[in-house]
Amino acid sequence: MGEHEDAEWRRVLGTLEQDPGAGFNLAHECCERWASDRGRLALIVRGPDGSSQRYTYSDLTRQGERAANAFAAAGLTRGARVAALLGRQVEAWIAAIGTWRAGLTYVPLFCGFGPEAVAQRLNSAGAEAVVVDARWRSVLEAARAHLRRDVIVYTVGASPEAGDHDFLAELSADHPATPMAPTAADDPAVVMFTSGTTSEPTGCAIPRSGVLALLPWFDHGVAAESGDILFTTTDPAWSFGLMSTGAAPMVRGLTRVMYAGDFDANAWLDIIEQEQVTCVTSVPTAYRRLIAAARERGVAPSIRAAISAGEPLDAATADAWRQLTGAPIRHGYGQTELGMMVADLAADDADLAPGSLSAVVPGWEARLFTETGEVISGPGQGEIVFRRPPFQLSATYANAATLWQSRLVDGDWFRTMDVVRRDETGRRHFIGRDDDIIVTAGYHVGPGEVEAVLTTHPSVLEAAAVAATDPNRG
Template sequence: MSTGETWTQIEAALSRDPAEGFNSAQEACSRYADEPGRLALIVRHADGTSERWTYRELDRAAAKAGRMFARAGLRRGDRVAGLLSRQVESWIVALAAWRSGLVYVPLFCGFGTDALAYRLRSSNARLVVAGHQWRDTLEAALSALDEELRVFTVTGPRGSGLVRGDESFWAEWDRSAADGPLAATAAGDPATLLFTSGTTGDPKSCVMPHSALLSVLPFARFSLGVSSRDLLFTAADPGWAYGLYSTGAAPMAMGVPRVLYSGDFDPAAWVRVLREEGVSSIAAAPSAYRKLLSVLRRQGAPGELTAAAAAGEPLDADTAASWADAGAPPIRDGYGLSEIGMVLADLAGDSPPQPGTLGGPVPGFTVRLVHHDGEPVADGESGLIAVERPKYQLSSGYENRPDDWDAKWRGDLFVTDDRARVLSGGRWQFLGREDDMIVTSGYNVSPVEVERVLTEHPGVAEAAAVAGTGRRGGTVVRAVVVRAEPTAPAEELEAELRSAVSRRVGAHAAPRLFDYMDALPRNSVGKLLRSALRSQTEDPHAQP
């Protein structure tokens, strides 16, 4: 299927022609509101209780929230932030903003004070809806702002979390009529302002138009492979694009009911929910799959689970193989970015996934490998992942850093900072961020390739590879290891790891320096902070 045919098929499944006006809330929810019993969302809580929401109920809830925001003085184009997690309020607020012509600003609940203050200030948010669990952190962030924001708090038991001056989200919602503004938005009008994770500098604020929803529908259709007959467990947080769009609004627009777990991550609870709800598909980060393995090994995979998808970080071969060995469906890996969408993935119906690789471009996208100047690399060489400008893309620019957005483009080619290679069979292998590459003895070493080997050793729980300084100077590969069972002598483990990397990646990539930690440094969304490891002063017990 050509890219043009893909987009024609995606557009044909919409409730209206996007050229004549397009609204994210209409496509993700309102289009199904005339079917009273159509299930949209199941929210399971840690205390065993649950909520079931139909599309009609969500649509009405969003209309009431839209009226509530209008009564608070918000008008089309204003920004409303949500400090919310895997809970129904995330979707009520997002849908209310989109249908009203407001701009939704999702905030990840793992952010600290400075991160929240930066995003609230940069986005020019006028109102924030916050869960009671994060109200104290928000208060500290608000104190750093020059402008006052209205706060609507989703209170806890007996009204907990409400700070003087706040308004109770549900109390104000109860007092609102279901007649909130219904804006006639165009596909290119802004719908969401979502900040990148900021792993390489200040976070960039991605302007996501209403058509952003269209950009992730090919991934939901062809990689997740879900339909209205499925029940999708979405573990990704809606504070990020993968949770809000790729595994959130996109499946909703396809009429796919979803299951959320609102509690803290608990592998046993997750598996229990999968079994009790009869979930057929799951989407989560590779780190979550690793933590689920112990439960699956004891209990086996839920019988109705037929599909699994991962994104957000490299999926290591050991996790993928162990997951399948436990009787669960093979994990389809995916690669995407907040600027364009999900562009590489294993596709449903293709040959079984091969751990450590990706099937290829998602239908609708043309992806290639290039040098920094946008020129193509030779066959077999590694290069930067680049995406030809698609008909629909997730973001239309960086609001706070427009020059950086322009610098990413080489004509109609968006050049990323991520390096990969295409293998002889046509599958793609992700190698890591360009600034994470290790240059040693004249060779470029991919840290991801080294880490794949390190983490497959039974004595290693986690591992990272970064550049280090050798005993005689020069750059060497430095392995930072979290040991699984620190009983065997370190010298023996290191010799085995060097041998394995030499055999499978090359002698030039074998670690010459080893450090040990109790846990690897990660950011608030679980991504490895290689920059923090590089900045550490290692004890140079390195081989020459």
């Protein structure tokens, strides 16, 4: 690793309150370190009915402590995996902070999954407990028939079913206080499932220090400042929502806004105006829909930047947003395995070229490889690979260690399976996947997973899922 890359990681380490070499608890770094400032706002949750709930870092720290105490009282011990079937709601963050504080591992699950997909992930992760919103309790119940072990169930909202724990009641119970677990930087914090090229999803094991892999991008790409209000729209069941635009801005002590309802362009515009949002983070598909509504009513002048990732950003969307707001959309590229590695940096705002990315993020080193593994110098097209930095978002695949090893080249370089073109100016243009993963509206969908579901129907003998271009969903 070169001098510039080393300097960036030294800078990142200098911004932390903990020394990763001596121990690192993610709950402290992204929450408790700010709790002494009683008025520092961490999270605003807006409901589709116009309601607003506001939580300081002190509030989340206190609730996270209570969640950790409840998990300990239930007999969950160091390293146990606690899954969550929760949406964009504060309980997702209380559960995550509680697991991290207690030395447990958080396993977020997307609420759009059906029972078999939920069961598959719970079995793969070896989950011992699940925190589930009442809206998806029936999905979990159907999944339990396929589980290899029973799980402790914590229900959020409505009356718990027989045998369930009421999560909110547990947070108010008089459980014995437990100290923050003295975890190491490489202890697991999250198992985040991504789509695989077969029907088996891969579980990325994110260590406690994995969030550090995102801070160079966050600092140079998002470039948020004290006092900024971030509207983070991505579901915390995915790494962009939980880590990139969740834990990373919390490490910086910033305020985030979440919308608990389904996508509603006018509701988003109301929130931007009423909360004086300065930065939006989302996927290009959402920006296209938001722009259509904003043309009718405008966008609040508080907006100074927007961040996108998950799928290619087209020039028409970027140009339309800039005309409406006067602010750029800075696009970024990353993977749950690695972090956020290539992006439009804030320093390049005047010269952004939508459809390409302006630079490799400071701290990262990239190469293009031909199909035969030769390095491409200068302009060209090939698979983009990255030298593994001191801190990588994921450490391995929790359920596919051999597959993880196959992604490594000469030990120091990690294959992305993504094809990129580098032009004469050094900008990177994303071409597509080198495997058969389908990217739709920012979601990475394994065709094998779709095919596996289709073939469960008695009328389907064989099935194949392929991608087709869509003007709205990519």
